Amino acid sequence: MPATQSRAAVMTGALATEIRDFDVPEVAPDAGWLRVEVTGICSSDWNMYNNDKPGPRILGHEMVGRIETLGSAAAYRWGVQQGDLVALEEYLPCGHCEYCRSGEIRSCMATDQRLPGAVRYGSTPLTVQPSLWGGYSQFVYMPPRTVIHKVPEGVAPKIAAMALPIGNGFQWSYFDCGAGPGKVVVIQGPGQQGLGCVIGAKTAGADLIIVTGLSRDEDRFRLARLFGADHTIAVDQHDLLETVADITGGRMADIVIDTSGLGPKNLNPSMRLLRKRGTLATISRKGSAENFDAERLIGMQLTLRGLRGHSYEAVEMALRAMASKKLPLELMSTHLLALSDLDYALHMVGGKTQERSIHVSIDPWK
Structure with a gap:
C-alpha cells in the first residue's frame, strides 16, 4: 500500500x-x-x-x-x-x-x-x-x-x-579552482566542506595540500591527512603565513579555498598566502571586508571567486569515490x-x- x-x-x-x-x-x-x-x-x-x-x-x-x-x-x-x-x-x-x-x-x-x-x-x-x-x-x-x-x-x-558536501569539494577544488598536478592548495577549515575539498584536490592530483584550522580540530586534521592532506596547521599555535612559506620554500599557494566561515574579513589574510596569479575562492559571505586590499589583488594578478553549490558531475564524482571504498569515509x-x-x-x-x-x-x- x-x-x-x-x-x-x-x-x-x-x-x-x-x-x-x-x-x-x-x-x-x-x-x-x-x-x-x-x-x-x-x-x-x-x-x-x-x-x-x-x-x-x-x-x-x-x-x-x-x-x-x-x-x-x-x-x-x-x-x-x-x-x-x-x-x-x-x-x-x-x-x-x-x-x-x-x-x-x-x-x-x-x-x-x-x-x-x-x-x-x-x-x-x-x-x-x-x-x-x-x-x-x-x-x-x-x-x-x-x-x-x-x-x-x-x-x-x-x-x-x-554526496553533496563531498560533491562541493570536487566542484570547488577541481572544477572551479583548477586543482591538479603542479598545484599547491591551501584549504582553510577542516569541516565537512573543507574535507570534501581535500578529497577533490587529492583526486585531481594536486602536488601539495595544506589544511588549516584550530588546535581543537586535531581529530579533523587526522582525517584530513587520511584523505590526502600533506600538512595541517593550527593557526592558533603557528603563524600561518610563515608556516606556509616554510612548507612551500617561499613559493606560496596556487589556490586558497576558504571554508572556515570567518567571512569577508579573512580575504586579506588569505590573499597573502597566494603566489602571483593565484586563486582565492570563498564560501563566506557574512560580515564585511573592511580595508579590502585591492592593491594586492591587482598587483599580484589574483583571481577572487565566490563558491556556491555543485554541478551534477561533481556529485557523481563524489558517489564514485564512495563506491571505490578507498577512503575511510565512515570516520x-x-x-x-x-x-x-x-x-x-x-x-x-x-x-x-x-x-x-x-x-x-x-x-x-x-
Whole structure:
C-alpha cells in the first residue's frame, strides 16, 4: 500500500522545531515520492534555523532514500524504478534557461531560494503544496524537475548522505579552482566542506595540500591527512603565513579555498598566502571586508571567486569515490540521530554544544 502519512520535523520559527504529521497525496504520472532513509545536516541548515524567513518549513537537503511511488512518465524521464536507492540534489531547476542548458543548474534562477517563488529542497515554506519539501521528513515529494543520482551498489545511505558536501569539494577544488598536478592548495577549515575539498584536490592530483584550522580540530586534521592532506596547521599555535612559506620554500599557494566561515574579513589574510596569479575562492559571505586590499589583488594578478553549490558531475564524482571504498569515509560521518533530536543536532553542527561533530545525519524513522 502506498504511504498516506509522513512524520516531519517542522521549523516553526527561529531555533524552534515541532514534529507534525502530513498527508502524502497521490502523485501525477510525472512525479514521485521518496521514502527518506537518511538526511545529512549542512551548515546552511543551521544558518536557516536562525532565521524566521520564509516561514515554517521542513529543512534538510542532503537526502538519500528509496523510490516509494513513481509515475510512469517520471520513471521514463529519470531512468529509475520503485525501490531504487537514490540521492537527491537540493536544486529543482527549470531545465530550459541558459544556465540549465549549459549544465550549470546551480545557477538557475528557479533554484535560488533568495528569489520570490523559488522552490528548493530544504528551504521552501509549508504553504507551497504538498509541503513536504525537506529531508527531515519520512517522505519527500519529487516533482518533475527533481535531480536524481543513483547510489552505487554497496554504498550505505549514511555515507551517500555526504554526496553533496563531498560533491562541493570536487566542484570547488577541481572544477572551479583548477586543482591538479603542479598545484599547491591551501584549504582553510577542516569541516565537512573543507574535507570534501581535500578529497577533490587529492583526486585531481594536486602536488601539495595544506589544511588549516584550530588546535581543537586535531581529530579533523587526522582525517584530513587520511584523505590526502600533506600538512595541517593550527593557526592558533603557528603563524600561518610563515608556516606556509616554510612548507612551500617561499613559493606560496596556487589556490586558497576558504571554508572556515570567518567571512569577508579573512580575504586579506588569505590573499597573502597566494603566489602571483593565484586563486582565492570563498564560501563566506557574512560580515564585511573592511580595508579590502585591492592593491594586492591587482598587483599580484589574483583571481577572487565566490563558491556556491555543485554541478551534477561533481556529485557523481563524489558517489564514485564512495563506491571505490578507498577512503575511510565512515570516520567523517560522526553522528546518526533521530528526528526528535534535530534541534540538538542543528546546534551541534552550529558549534553550540560541547559535543563535536563533522557530518551529522538524521534518520526520520528513529
